[in-house]
Amino acid sequence: MEYTYRFRLDPSKPAKVFLNKLVGSCRFLYNKLLEISKEEKLYNYYELKKRIVNLKKEYPFLKETNSQSLQGSCLNLKRAFDNFFNKRAKFPNFKSKNKRNSISIPQFFKIADNKLYIPKLKTAIPIILHRKSIGNIKSISITKTPSGKYYLNVLVEREMNKLSSNKNAVALDMGLMTFAKLSNGEEIKNLRFYKKAEKRVKKIQKKLSKKQKGSNNRKKAIIKVAKVHEKIKNKRNDFLHKESLKVIRDNQTRIMEDLKVKNMIRNKKLSKSIQDASWSEFNRMIKYKARWYGREYIELDAFYPSTKKCSICGYKNQKLDIHTRKWICPKCRTFHDRDYNATINQLKIGLGQSKLTPVDYAMAAEQKYIFWSTSYHKRKQEACHFNGE
Structure with missing residues (x-):
């Protein structure tokens, strides 16, 4: 089973310069190939891949990046087009350097003595390893966050230890007042991470808007905004991981509704609260953790009238509205x-x-x-x- 570990990197200044060049080159190639696709109506992966050779001649700095990482950018564009044509996402956009960027390194890397060795970089990059054994490594990727931090993502193949089975079954109903209510009487509180930090976010974004474009002070302000958003995201992910794992450990079977979150966030009054709750991410975690640990996951149709139906006699209360708790x-x-x-x-x-x-x-x-x-x-x-x- 494939599993991804994430470790913090602590690169030196020369290593940061090199990584920034790698990330920038891969982003540049992605944007160039997307530009070619728009102009020539070219969406075939292999045809786009052939263009890399000519682009290397036209832009010599691309030769400083290993070819497999550049091919990875082309593969990312292919996936973006696949998602668009399968109606899973909008048409691909150009990548910005102020957002999260990553490069893939499928081969010719080495992890030893808490250090990372990658092609064309003479010095090693220290890794903050928080696990001793991580299994058989298949590939790695390096991510640079908007706040300027570097992370190593390691894709490994390993066997997950199955949890001992039990007879417990639980259904979850997602909400905004309470994050989730369980059929066993328990409930998960909605901690509203973004709402608690919203005043601070508005304050630093207001300061950012007053900075002159292109100035160093504006660049510093952008990093400050990114750090606050990153902190909110980390808190939310930590909460979701802990609660989803608790539900998985305590119960053999989990039953949840297939919520149409994309349709729900069209409601302007509730969209911010729904996105802050991150129901889709929680549902995704429940799904893959159930698969890892040998648990059962049952998904119900979102249009089943579970709220309006009396659980004792089956009477359907058609008068029930969203405000009646x-x-x-x-x-x-x-x-x-x-x-x-x-x-x-x-x-x-x-x-x-x-x-x-x-x-x-x-x-x-x-x-x-x-x-x-x-x-x-x-x-x-x-x-x-x-x-x-």
Whole structure:
């Protein structure tokens, strides 16, 4: 099974200059090939690959970069075109030097004594290795982030240790008030990483807008903005990795809806919050970690009415809108938490159950008890809200 490790590089000043040249050359070639594709309507990978020889003659600095890395840029453009023609992405754009850039080095590299040796660089680059054994290395790539940091991505082939199986099954309902509610009664809080840092982001972006274009102060301000965004991203990824791994370890089967996030972010009022939550990334992590550790993943149709359907009697509440978080089933008089009720329905349909299990009945009974133990005025208020009074 293929696995990618990411390590921080600590290059010297001469090594940074060399890496910047490599990254710049690969980016330049990518943009040139894209320009040729637009002008000549040329989208074939092999035809574009032939143009590299002529471009090397026209731009001699490309010879300082190993040929395989340049071919990797051509391959990246091919993938971008494939995604476009398969309607998975928009038409490829030109790459900017202020954004994340990377180069691939499939061969002729060496990792030894916590150092990286790459073609055409005489000195070694120190690596901050946080793992002793990483398996059989297939290829590497070097990434430069907008904040100016360098990372080594190592693609390895290794066997993942399967987790011991259990009988636990859980359904997850993604949300914004709460990041996710689980059918076992647990919930994952939405930490809203971008929202917490939004004031600081606006402040430094305002300072950036006042800097003169092309000045050193503007370049420094760009790096400051990139560092803040990178910190937000790292915090979010750390949170998603920990929570997804916990769900994988505790449960044999996970059931989730196939959310159409691209359609959902068209809502201008919710788009920022949805992107901050990163449901798609969490879903992606659940999928590949389930495959790694021998767990089961079940994906449900996003249009299944799990929220409006009573998990006890099956009644469909057509009046339920997005603002109603709690409701009462008019048929069986069960008090429902909107998200928790959805997870029970997802669990039932995912496992192919036609009836509730004793555990589900106990949870539903607890919900009903919570409702009837509340005050008379609150019950009246809930009922009036449900009936639209």
